[in-house]
Amino acid sequence: MPQSLQMTTVSPDPALLDLPWHIPLAEWPASILAALPRGLSRHVVRFVKLSGRVIAVKEIGESVAYREYELLRDLNRLGVPSVEPVGVVAGRRAPDGEPLDCVLLTKHLAYSMPYRTLFSQYIHPETGNKLLDALAILLVRLHLTGFYWGDVSLSNTLFRRDAGGFAAYLVDAETGDLHEHLTRGQREYDLEIARVNIIGELMDLEAGGVLDESVDPVEVGETIVARYTELWSELTESESFTSGDRWRVNARINRLNDLGFDVGELTINTTADGTAVEIQPKVVDAGHHKRRLMRLTGLDVQENQARRLLNDLDTYRAHEDLKDEDEEFVAHDWLTEVFEPAVRAVPKDLRGRLEPAELYHEVLEHRWYLSENEKRDVPMAEAVGHYIETVLRHRPDERAILGMDTATLRAIEETSAMTSIDIMETPSEFDDVPMLRPIEEDEWRLPEPEEGQAKTAESAAVKPPAAPGRTPSKAADPVKAATPKPEPSKPVKPAEPVKAVTPKPEPSKPVKPAEPAKAATPKPEPSKPAQPPSPAPTPQRRPILRRDKP
Amino acid sequence: MASVTFDHATRMYPGGERPAVDALNLDVADGEFLVLVGPSGCGKSTSLRMLAGLEDINGGRILIGDRDVTHVPPKDRDIAMVFQNYALYPHMSVADNMGFALKIAGVPKAEIQKRVEEAGKILDLTQYLQRKPKALSGGQRQRVAMGRAIVRSPQVFLMDEPLSNLDAKLRVQTRTQIASLQRRLGVTTVYVTHDQTEALTMGDRICVLKDGLLQQVGTPREMYDTPANVFVAGFIGSPAMNIGTFEVTGDGFAKLGHARVPLSRETIAAIKPEDNKHVTLGFRPEASNIVASEVDGAIPVKVDLVEELGSDSFIYGSIDADAELASHLSSGAGDAQIIVRGDPRVVPMKGDKIWVTIAEGQQHTFSASSGLRLPG
Numbered sequence: 001m002p003q004s005l006q007m008t009t010v011s012p013d014p015a016l017l018d019l020p021w022h023i024p025l026a027e028w029p030a031s032i033l034a035a036l037p038r039g040l041s042r043h044v045v046r047f048v049k050l051s052g053r054v055i056a057v058k059e060i061g062e063s064v065a066y067r068e069y070e071l072l073r074d075l076n077r078l079g080v081p082s083v084e085p086v087g088v089v090a091g092r093r094a095p096d097g098e099p100l101d102c103v104l105l106t107k108h109l110a111y112s113m114p115y116r117t118l119f120s121q122y123i124h125p126e127t128g129n130k131l132l133d134a135l136a137i138l139l140v141r142l143h144l145t146g147f148y149w150g151d152v153s154l155s156n157t158l159f160r161r162d163a164g165g166f167a168a169y170l171v172d173a174e175t176g177d178l179h180e181h182l183t184r185g186q187r188e189y190d191l192e193i194a195r196v197n198i199i200g201e202l203m204d205l206e207a208g209g210v211l212d213e214s215v216d217p218v219e220v221g222e223t224i225v226a227r228y229t230e231l232w233s234e235l236t237e238s239e240s241f242t243s244g245d246r247w248r249v250n251a252r253i254n255r256l257n258d259l260g261f262d263v264g265e266l267t268i269n270t271t272a273d274g275t276a277v278e279i280q281p282k283v284v285d286a287g288h289h290k291r292r293l294m295r296l297t298g299l300d301v302q303e304n305q306a307r308r309l310l311n312d313l314d315t316y317r318a319h320e321d322l323k324d325e326d327e328e329f330v331a332h333d334w335l336t337e338v339f340e341p342a343v344r345a346v347p348k349d350l351r352g353r354l355e356p357a358e359l360y361h362e363v364l365e366h367r368w369y370l371s372e373n374e375k376r377d378v379p380m381a382e383a384v385g386h387y388i389e390t391v392l393r394h395r396p397d398e399r400a401i402l403g404m405d406t407a408t409l410r411a412i413e414e415t416s417a418m419t420s421i422d423i424m425e426t427p428s429e430f431d432d433v434p435m436l437r438p439i440e441e442d443e444w445r446l447p448e449p450e451e452g453q454a455k456t457a458e459s460a461a462v463k464p465p466a467a468p469g470r471t472p473s474k475a476a477d478p479v480k481a482a483t484p485k486p487e488p489s490k491p492v493k494p495a496e497p498v499k500a501v502t503p504k505p506e507p508s509k510p511v512k513p514a515e516p517a518k519a520a521t522p523k524p525e526p527s528k529p530a531q532p533p534s535p536a537p538t539p540q541r542r543p544i545l546r547r548d549k550p
Numbered sequence: 551m552a553s554v555t556f557d558h559a560t561r562m563y564p565g566g567e568r569p570a571v572d573a574l575n576l577d578v579a580d581g582e583f584l585v586l587v588g589p590s591g592c593g594k595s596t597s598l599r600m601l602a603g604l605e606d607i608n609g610g611r612i613l614i615g616d617r618d619v620t621h622v623p624p625k626d627r628d629i630a631m632v633f634q635n636y637a638l639y640p641h642m643s644v645a646d647n648m649g650f651a652l653k654i655a656g657v658p659k660a661e662i663q664k665r666v667e668e669a670g671k672i673l674d675l676t677q678y679l680q681r682k683p684k685a686l687s688g689g690q691r692q693r694v695a696m697g698r699a700i701v702r703s704p705q706v707f708l709m710d711e712p713l714s715n716l717d718a719k720l721r722v723q724t725r726t727q728i729a730s731l732q733r734r735l736g737v738t739t740v741y742v743t744h745d746q747t748e749a750l751t752m753g754d755r756i757c758v759l760k761d762g763l764l765q766q767v768g769t770p771r772e773m774y775d776t777p778a779n780v781f782v783a784g785f786i787g788s789p790a791m792n793i794g795t796f797e798v799t800g801d802g803f804a805k806l807g808h809a810r811v812p813l814s815r816e817t818i819a820a821i822k823p824e825d826n827k828h829v830t831l832g833f834r835p836e837a838s839n840i841v842a843s844e845v846d847g848a849i850p851v852k853v854d855l856v857e858e859l860g861s862d863s864f865i866y867g868s869i870d871a872d873a874e875l876a877s878h879l880s881s882g883a884g885d886a887q888i889i890v891r892g893d894p895r896v897v898p899m900k901g902d903k904i905w906v907t908i909a910e911g912q913q914h915t916f917s918a919s920s921g922l923r924l925p926g
Contacts, residue, residue, distance in 0.1 A: 185623065196651055
């Protein structure tokens with residue numbers, strides 16, 4: 001029976017017409033599918049290769065498909081990190097005339113990973129912390145734009161590496177609603193859903209033996225609430241002070257910038273007698289560093305990556321003694337003389353392993369540890385080469401994860417058998433198994449040494465345990481955030497930028513270079529007017545999620 | 551379990567011209583299944599979200615049992631939004647899947663086990679409790695997801711269009727399951743839908759809303775037999791009622807074109823000067839008779855479509871032949887249209903001309919000015 005399809009799409013691609021819309025998605029031939037690890041979904045989801053890109057295809061009811069498509073378009077317009085909708089295909093019929101479900105098409109988010117892949121690759125408690133930081137930031141951003149999610153979970157989120165941490169993207173907007181403003185009740189309920197879902201997801205990983213036993217799911221669930229609440233307060237709460245303390249206006253703005261937000265509107269009220277001032281941010285926009293880097297270099301990267309690259313740029317400026325030069329010129333020089341050569345040094349066949357900005361971040365990390373280890377300032381070119389050979393070559397490709405070591409593959413296969421079902425889901429759906437192509441012989445490589453299981457002292461020194469990039473919620477620490485400057489007390493690596501983005505090492509991790517000394521001697525940034533240290537309460541970062549062991 | 555009370559509860563959106571929910575007064579009895587129904591934008595979902603704590607209340611209050619929850623955060627209201635959490639975790643047993651929220655809440659193990667077993671019994675899942683979800687059929691998995699809400703023993707279940715994403719067949723099947731499960735559990739339930747058939751088949755009582763205002767609350771039978779106003783009359787029932795504006799004659803009839811319906815003395819007495827000697831009169835498809843052409847008051851109808859349902863047949867016709875009728879009468883099929891129930895064994899053909907009368911005493915009369923139901 002001929003079918004009359006209705007396609008609604010933002011990027012019309014004739015190749016869409018060639019897909020077998022008359023076949024239920026679950027039965028699509030492997031030849032057109034892209035073998036990617038799939039997250040959990042209530043619906044049948046497949047990744048399809050189309051004109052050189054990968055799109056995700058999800059079978060859902062028609063009204064829901066159009067609704068989600070519009071919502072995703074709105075979220076994209078509002079600049080919220082979410083998957084990009086491609087279109088909706090309705091009016092599908094099987095050859096016997098039986099109507100088939102509508103499908104929603106979204107772009108596959110390159111270099112993104114479902115949390116199950118991350119947990120099966122990096123079984124470390126710190127990974128959980130970083131994912132939660134990313135999810136808390138995403139939730140705050142969604143709530144700031146008036147989006148009520150209704151089903152916040154790790155499963156409904158994709159993660160991309162972001163300078164050692166992660167950036168979270170909304171994948172599933174099915175239960176969401178866009179409002180003018182969210183009520184406190186909506187935010188609190190969304191957060192409660194997040195808490196319960198995350199605990200459930202981690203309890204399941206625990207039951208499946210994939211979770212590090214030091215991770216307590218309930219504590220992790222509580223952490224998301226704490227992280228969210230800290231960030232929300234910092235971004236939205238009003239503060240009052242006497243008019244003599246007017247520096248606190250700038251301090252607040254700087255703190256928000258450090259958290260990665262620009263202040264679009266700030267209300268300042270003074271009492272009639274002028275003795276007290278009250279300030280409250282009204283409009284804040286995420287992406288402070290991202291925008292600044294974009295303006296200076298044209299590079300479009302994620303927030304933490306931008307923070308990292310900007311720090312490197314500042315270091316370059318100091319190191320090359322270009323303080324009096326125009327910032328734009330310096331940025332151009334840095335881009336052509338430092339950043340691009342490093343990224344281009346990567347052989348073509350390895351370029352899909354990491355996004356360029358993430359790769360650059362790792363090279364900086366690598367260089368720092370290499371310098372530390374060899375007690376000399378290792379030049380960039382040498383560090384890049386060493387990094388490629390010792391680290392990058394052994395990483396799985398992350399543009400679209402295809403080759404994985406067998407242990408990981410097994411773990412994913414097992415965990416992917418987990419399916420969350422729509423209350424009305426058909427049975428066949430539940431048995432949905434991942435479509436991973438067989439691993440070729442030459443791909444049976446060991447993954448890079450995992451955190452906490454480095455085999456030799458040397459490798460431990462070369463690869464930092466749990467990439468120590470800081471996420472914005474941690475950046476609230478004014479002492480650390482204000483030290484992108486080279487540390488004069490460390491003559492070995494005068495141009496060391498890592499410090500500014502490195503969280504305070506845990507006392508339990510002696511492997512890391514001793515940093516507290518640096519943190520204790522913050523040097524005011526020359527570009528900013530000297531300020532008194534901010535007395536505002538700094539969101540306390542919780543220790544990593546370990547159960548207290550007797 | 552508990553009752554639910556909306557006491558002049560009002561929700562006004564910032565910048566809105568009128569309240570999304572306007573001084574809603576509603577009592578839901580302990581254990582009752584109440585359905586909020588109405589067209590899109592009527593305030594039904596907003597009302598539910600006010601009860602859930604997701605919408606601010608700008609006036610009035612909401613009580614669960616005797617407790618004023620107007621300003622209580624959602625998670626402390628002891629309610630469960632059913633079908634929000636669908637995820638079944640594959641490595642956890644069915645029992646763990648049902649009980650994990652209790653574990654998070656710190657409920658003692660023995661208590662969790664007890665509640666899970668009770669829920670398992672109600673849901674007919676006892677023998678599967680130690681298995682993994684993978685071993686279950688689709689229907690059983692649905693019940694596990696329901697079990698997750700049940701073991702929390704909330705005071706109230708809230709459901710917002712839970713069937714909207716299903717195809718027609720599954721929708722019918724599931725609405726029966728939900729209704730029967732609710733009766734077995736006896737948990738107070740507030741259910742939102744835009745579908746009046748769903749409302750009629752599921753609710754103990756139905757509450758119809760329009761433009762943020764409560765129109766009528768009653769049992770399905772009351773809503774059908776004695777709609778309180780023209781809106782409810784047109785909204786409840788499928789196919790919808792035929793409704794027109796009739797002139798009241800001096801000899802006690804409501805007249806429109808060929809159509810003539812005798813009105814009771816009570817009805818006539820209730821007509822006010824502002825009604826200008828008119829009533830709004832409605833009659834359901836089954837309150838009509840197909841008659842011979844010469845019968846007094848018969849309306850000429852041209853048959854456009856016949857919907858045969860086996861037990862019944864519904865005749866969709868146009869009344870263009872009677873210009874006055876055509877311009878003042880409408881049905882669920884549109885203006886100048888009429889829907890009539892016919893004998894399934896004597897079905898007219900498309901294009902046939904038939905004559906229809908309104909069954910005496912089965913009409914619904916409403917004030918032409920206020921739209922409110924008139925007595926008699």
